[in-house]
Amino acid sequence: MNGNFVYNNPTKLYFGEESLGYLAEELKCYGPTVMLSYGGGSIKRNGIYEAVVAQLQAAGKRVVEDAGVMPNPTYEKVMEGCRKVRENDVDLILAVGGGSTIDYAKGVAASAYCEEEPWEKYWVKQGNPTCKTVAVGAVLTMVGTGSEMNGGSVITNRKAGFKLGKVFGPALYPKFAILNPRYTMTVPQYQMVAGFFDIMSHLMEQYFAGKADCTTDYIAEGLMRSLVHSSRIAAKNPQDYEARANIMWTATWALNTLLKCGKGGDWEVHQIGHAIGLVTDATHGMTLASVSLPYYRHVMGDGLHQFVRFARNVWGVRPEGKSDEEVAAEGLACLEAWMREIGVVMHSGELGVTEENLQAVADAVLILPVGYRTLTRDEVVEILRESM
Amino acid sequence: MNGNFVYNNPTKLYFGEESLGYLAEELKCYGPTVMLSYGGGSIKRNGIYEAVVAQLQAAGKRVVEDAGVMPNPTYEKVMEGCRKVRENDVDLILAVGGGSTIDYAKGVAASAYCEEEPWEKYWVKQGNPTCKTVAVGAVLTMVGTGSEMNGGSVITNRKAGFKLGKVFGPALYPKFAILNPRYTMTVPQYQMVAGFFDIMSHLMEQYFAGKADCTTDYIAEGLMRSLVHSSRIAAKNPQDYEARANIMWTATWALNTLLKCGKGGDWEVHQIGHAIGLVTDATHGMTLASVSLPYYRHVMGDGLHQFVRFARNVWGVRPEGKSDEEVAAEGLACLEAWMREIGVVMHSGELGVTEENLQAVADAVLILPVGYRTLTRDEVVEILRESM
Numbered sequence: 001m002n003g004n005f006v007y008n009n010p011t012k013l014y015f016g017e018e019s020l021g022y023l024a025e026e027l028k029c030y031g032p033t034v035m036l037s038y039g040g041g042s043i044k045r046n047g048i049y050e051a052v053v054a055q056l057q058a059a060g061k062r063v064v065e066d067a068g069v070m071p072n073p074t075y076e077k078v079m080e081g082c083r084k085v086r087e088n089d090v091d092l093i094l095a096v097g098g099g100s101t102i103d104y105a106k107g108v109a110a111s112a113y114c115e116e117e118p119w120e121k122y123w124v125k126q127g128n129p130t131c132k133t134v135a136v137g138a139v140l141t142m143v144g145t146g147s148e149m150n151g152g153s154v155i156t157n158r159k160a161g162f163k164l165g166k167v168f169g170p171a172l173y174p175k176f177a178i179l180n181p182r183y184t185m186t187v188p189q190y191q192m193v194a195g196f197f198d199i200m201s202h203l204m205e206q207y208f209a210g211k212a213d214c215t216t217d218y219i220a221e222g223l224m225r226s227l228v229h230s231s232r233i234a235a236k237n238p239q240d241y242e243a244r245a246n247i248m249w250t251a252t253w254a255l256n257t258l259l260k261c262g263k264g265g266d267w268e269v270h271q272i273g274h275a276i277g278l279v280t281d282a283t284h285g286m287t288l289a290s291v292s293l294p295y296y297r298h299v300m301g302d303g304l305h306q307f308v309r310f311a312r313n314v315w316g317v318r319p320e321g322k323s324d325e326e327v328a329a330e331g332l333a334c335l336e337a338w339m340r341e342i343g344v345v346m347h348s349g350e351l352g353v354t355e356e357n358l359q360a361v362a363d364a365v366l367i368l369p370v371g372y373r374t375l376t377r378d379e380v381v382e383i384l385r386e387s388m
Numbered sequence: 389m390n391g392n393f394v395y396n397n398p399t400k401l402y403f404g405e406e407s408l409g410y411l412a413e414e415l416k417c418y419g420p421t422v423m424l425s426y427g428g429g430s431i432k433r434n435g436i437y438e439a440v441v442a443q444l445q446a447a448g449k450r451v452v453e454d455a456g457v458m459p460n461p462t463y464e465k466v467m468e469g470c471r472k473v474r475e476n477d478v479d480l481i482l483a484v485g486g487g488s489t490i491d492y493a494k495g496v497a498a499s500a501y502c503e504e505e506p507w508e509k510y511w512v513k514q515g516n517p518t519c520k521t522v523a524v525g526a527v528l529t530m531v532g533t534g535s536e537m538n539g540g541s542v543i544t545n546r547k548a549g550f551k552l553g554k555v556f557g558p559a560l561y562p563k564f565a566i567l568n569p570r571y572t573m574t575v576p577q578y579q580m581v582a583g584f585f586d587i588m589s590h591l592m593e594q595y596f597a598g599k600a601d602c603t604t605d606y607i608a609e610g611l612m613r614s615l616v617h618s619s620r621i622a623a624k625n626p627q628d629y630e631a632r633a634n635i636m637w638t639a640t641w642a643l644n645t646l647l648k649c650g651k652g653g654d655w656e657v658h659q660i661g662h663a664i665g666l667v668t669d670a671t672h673g674m675t676l677a678s679v680s681l682p683y684y685r686h687v688m689g690d691g692l693h694q695f696v697r698f699a700r701n702v703w704g705v706r707p708e709g710k711s712d713e714e715v716a717a718e719g720l721a722c723l724e725a726w727m728r729e730i731g732v733v734m735h736s737g738e739l740g741v742t743e744e745n746l747q748a749v750a751d752a753v754l755i756l757p758v759g760y761r762t763l764t765r766d767e768v769v770e771i772l773r774e775s776m
Contacts, residue, residue, distance in 0.1 A: 001569075001634055001636075001637050002630075002633075004402075004403065006401065006403070006410070008399075008401065009397070013396065015649070016392030016393060017392065018392045048567065081666065176516065212630060215611065215614040215618075215641075216637075218610035218611060221613075223606060223610075224608045224610075225606050226606035242390075245389035246389055246602065249650065250603050253607070261403070262633070367431070
């Protein structure tokens with residue numbers, strides 16, 4: 001553990017098949033008006049919408065409908081949500097959905113009463129709210145982003161030409177999150193598997209940083225082992241409750257600030273993935289999957305000790321008679337085999353990256369100076385080409 | 389992950405060499421009167437007392453002195469603290485010390501305004517506060533108990549003949565805890581090593597329960613691996629900052645409610661340890677160390693799958709050509725070797741357990757029906773005898 005840091009995560013998690021039952025208790029803590037934010041209507045088909053609305057009605061709440069939150073939520077939609085919040089004097093934004101919906105809800109919660117331009121203030125300049133903010137609660141229906149227990153809010157602004165993340169402080173974390181593994185079981189296989197890789201990417205992007213021995217890395221290894229084990233089961237049988245429950249819990253802990261304690265992070269794969277998402281509108285987790293192997297093979301030599309550790313402790317690679325480079329490469333080969341087994345997209349070409357838009361993607365990549373190796377623009381292009 | 393559960397841990401952790409600097413910010417949140425609770429005066433010798441008091445004075449606080457909190461804090465002392473709180477209208481109890489001091493502070497915080505008999509209400513009947521409670525903050529100077537981020541309060545009542553633990557809810561958790569690894573470096577080797585085993589025992593007593601595949605166990609394995617690695621370094625060189633920092637962080641996460649999520653716990657070793665502590669006043673961690681091997685060897689057959697897993701994932705035992713029993717036994721042999729290496733007390737006889745007081749110890753053991761095997765009183769005696 002290096003340096004000084006603060007850990008504070010006040011989000012209350014309700015986990016399990018009966019967890020929606022706790023919503024009534026939580027609703028007592030907030031005023032009469034609840035904005036119900038959700039996506040394209042799948043929650044109406046699978047019964048979750050009805051179950052949530054029944055609880056809201058039983059609690060005597062006035063419900064402000066806020067449907068149509070898209071994957072890769074846009075700044076325009078955030079502005080629309082802000083207007084609804086102000087016009088209806090909303091007391092609680094209840095996000096029912098996956099990371100996109102919860103990220104969106106946090107963006108609205110911070111922006112509704114912001115007196116400056118929120119995009120500039122939060123996402124470009126990474127400032128913090130100085131205005132009144134709105135409470136957010138979450139009912140999670142798709143796992144991956146960890147948004148249910150953190151301050152992350154990734155928003156796409158096509159006009160500005162960027163998909164940017166802002167990490168808000170604990171005051172903007174969901175006050176509570178309801179985690180019912182059954183609610184994640186109607187997600188299509190493609191989205192489910194994309195979420196699995198998003199989790200793995202959160203774990204790896206925090207793991208592949210720093211040189212010190214750090215307890216945090218041991219926790220990350222445990223979470224990776226659990227994820228690999230359960231995702232193999234869930235990819236074959238999405239209805240396996242135990243596997244889906246373990247994955248849901250792993251996703252939450254993979255990105256709730258614990259795994260950055262006492263160490264840095266890399267996050268370049270997320271930057272490249274965001275750029276691909278901006279240009280192609282591809283599913284977030286798949287954008288990460290498509291570039292991870294080229295990226296990690298590119299920087300492996302710069303953080304060799306950690307790639308060796310990854311191979312041994314996550315994948316059980318035996319080191320006897322092998323060079324560090326061979327052990328590290330074997331670890332990445334295990335990662336690749338697992339990716340193929342669960343069925344993620346292995347090439348960015350399948351997501352719509354072409355020779356024609358390659359430079360546009362590269363232009364949208366933020367290069368962070370925090371990983372084992374700071375990429376040049378040429379290296380970004382090289383990795384993107386290899387990923388195609 | 390099984391069943392339904394709630395996770396909510398609002399304690400704010402400030403970690404690192406500069407962490408005391410955050411105290412000023414925290415003190416702003418509380419009224420003018422701070423009760424400073426601490427132990428036998430070691431914090432006056434090593435400068436921590438002065439540093440804390442300087443911060444309290446700079447913040448303009450009135451300080452109520454509350455020295456003399458003993459290891460294994462007594463109910464009588466809790467009652468004395470309650471009187472001080474009421475007489476001085478204390479706004480914050482700042483516990484400076486290890487688990488005993490923080491456990492004590494929580495006991496006082498819950499009991500000061502309790503209208504019933506607190507011993508009966510909280511520790512015997514395990515009830516929850518219905519009265520006004522007092523805020524607790526912590527400056528940690530000895531690691532092990534995890535009391536800095538949980539609701540645990542173990543109190544010894546000699547008159548009643550029991551040392552009992554009460555686990556309060558999040559409202560009684562320390563509001564903040566300051567974790568400076570340097571502050572733990574003046575603890576004598578014996579106490580330091582006892583703390584290391586206390587941590588391991590928290591990890592094992594939650595790990596050795598349940599049959600389901602559970603992400604929580606993977607996290608516990610990571611924490612155990614980190615603890616084993618760093619404690620070997622720290623036992624040889626207590627001034628190794630990296631090792632001490634990792635151990636401090638591991639201790640906090642070993643018992644802050646995360647590791648019970650989705651599974652049960654065992655906790656019989658703590659019950660036997662508490663009984664030994666009650667009769668001999670021996671150091672808590674050493675009481676656990678002295679009975680763990682006899683206990684785990686006694687119940688190994690009842691939870692064999694988990695002991696096999698422990699051997700393989702924590703100690704790297706290779707299973708080829710061995711029976712499950714052999715693998716499991718090898719894991720416990722690794723545990724024993726590590727215990728001898730860091731230098732814990734291996735026999736309860738060294739702590740004062742004798743043929744004469746053996747029955748008194750056994751009488752004080754609470755038998756919990758939650759582990760892989762529910763002991764009979766005869767088995768408790770048998771384990772105690774083996775431990776001598």
